[in-house]
Amino acid sequence: MRLKCGFTALLTQKNKQLALAAYVAVAVILWVLRVPLFGLGADQPFGEMKRIGFENLFCVGFIAGIAGLILLFGMPYGGKCIHDNLQRIGFINSAGETPLLTARYMDNTNPHIEVLEFEANGIPLTEWENKREKIEAALNIHAVKIREGESKRRILLHCVPAGNGLPKVLHWEERFLSKDSFVLVLGESLTGRVTVNLAQIPHILLGGSTGSGKSVLLKLLLMQCIQKGAVVFIADFKGGVDFPDVWHSQCEIITGEKELLNLLASLEDELEHRKHRLKDAGCPNLDTYNSRTGAALRRMVFACDEVAEVLDKTGLDKQGKELVAQIESKLSVIARQGRAFGIHLILATQRPDANILAGQIRNNLDCRVCGRADNVLSQIILDSTDAAERIPKDAQGRFLLHDGTVFQGYLFDEYTALDKGGWAYEYTANHEH
Ligand SMILES: Nc1ncnc2c1ncn2[C@@H]1O[C@H](COP(=O)(O)OP(=O)(O)O)[C@@H](O)[C@H]1O
Ligand SMILES: [Mg+2]
DSSP: OHHHHHHHHHHHOHHHHHHHHHHHHHHHHHHHTHHHHHTOOTTSTTHHHHHHHHHHHHHHHHHHHHHHHHHHHTSOTTHHHHHHHHHHTTOOOTTSOOOEEEEEEEOSSOTTOEEEEEEOTTOOHHHHHHTHHHHHHHHTEEEEEEEEOSSTTEEEEEEEEGGGOOOSOOBOOGGGSOOSTTEEEEEEETTEEEEEETTTSOOEEEEOOTTSSHHHHHHHHHHHHHHTTOEEEEEOOSTTSSSOHHHHHHSEEEOSHHHHHHHHHHHHHHHHHHHHHHHHHTOSSHHHHHHHHOOOOOOEEEEESOHHHHHOOTTOOHHHHHHHHHHHHHHHHHHHHHHHHTEEEEEEEOOOOTTTSOHHHHTTOOEEEEOSOOHHHHHHHHSSSHHHHHSOTTOSSEEEETTSOEEEEOBOOHHHHHHTTOOOOOOOTTOOO
């Protein structure tokens, strides 16, 4: 087993190959210089006998050395310690064996991350996931990712030392703004910057209990949309406290239901209008259309900070219910068709109420982000209870992305950003509305 691991390590890791090459090089030099170095000349007493004896011994030693080296490569540093620590927390199979560390190396896509490779010894991936926190504590690491290797018997634990966890606060800086259209930056995970490309994943659903940092993240995203030249509409039914004056000059803020319905209706019209334009020009999406025809159709983003307030039908009279149903159906159309035409939804909610966000809408919001949440809310947003388990109860601005990445969202506040040079979008004449 160790030999096999050693071979794998040799085949995959540069430093091991270098070590072996160095060993062979030294052996070759010794071999070439054996006569003068070890006094094996024919003129020496018993010279010939000594030489034959030495050569035989040397060959055996050389081969044994190679075997020894490969064996050593198969026994990664710290293996015993990891074994003991896993034993201590009872991370064992039914025969009482812990997983066996077979290799450790730095991740070649990210130099901060170490990969610990285990022979799982019959412990399935789900159990690693369930005991994630215990394993992290036992090995004094943060697990960035746990996954299966090329077979189910191999588990790869991507990690960083515990001291290098995510900071509690990360301040937004202007230079973080992505230059790529239409990439929005969310924050930082242990593996680097977390982004979402609205051209590929058009809509975002944001969840989290009160105080988890939803509004801050929403504003961070909208600020970037504005800077990138999108037309932003914000439905704010909470009296405008979350969106102070600077936002009013940058985007359209909607505060009433009728107004909202009118807006969504005009977005739907715009969608139909764009559909025809793109179809006539034979373009599959907005970016292609703009670049082929020289037009400058802007992306449109509709955001709502507490979408449950808008869509909740309980206690409404017939008329009210009808209004909400219309709003819902328009949101649904945008959710289904918005991608190609550059019309996007960013919806946030804190209410763990599955009935509020109709499946039609929810299923089409494929970028899911959840902050601190209970099991129910986490289930609604991410289809799993992971956010409840992996986001600390006192965390602010800490989120879990649908792909399992935990990240710290950038802390953004509109006034500080304005003082530092502003984030407002400068309108250019060639933009159509
Ligand atoms: N990314 C962040 N980093 C650090 N602190 C944050 C972050 N986002 C929010 N906070 C803190 O949490 C508080 C609540 O954030 P807010 O976005 O209003 O939460 P929510 O909208 O989920 O109720 C903010 O006033 C701020 O102090
Ligand atoms: Mg809020």
